[in-house]
Amino acid sequence: MSSNRNLGPTILDGKFMRLEPLRPNHADQLYEAGRNLEWAWMLGPLRTKEAVDQRIDEGLRLEERDEAYAFAVIIKQGARVIGSTAYLSINAKRKRAEIGSTWYSPNMWGTAENLNASSSY
Secondary structure, three states, X not given: OOOOOOOOOXXXXXXXXXXXXXXXXXXXXXXXXXXXXXXXXXXXXXXXXXXXXXXXXXXXHHHHOOOOEEEEEEEOOOOEEEEEEEEEEEEOOOOEEEEEEEEEOHXXXXXXXXXXXXXXX
């Protein structure tokens, strides 16, 4: 196993938001956050609770192999899950990772938290 532990699993804590490693305890809130999202443009839509559970399980398998780290995006005000993001295609040898699979609940679009997300982690 390579050593990517500096990337994850870890908690990234910012002013407005917190990224926590995606775990089964996030499933219900993650499902609620994505319930009204138009998934047509996303890979791996989370339209059902079963799909959310599968996404979490897959994330844990990838994490075990140091290949990816999935996060629950949590808004600090109200401490609720509003979406998800991930480190993907991790290559420790080249010190490279992609950030993707990012989505927020539609009710967060255009809010101060969404607009400040890039600077709040």
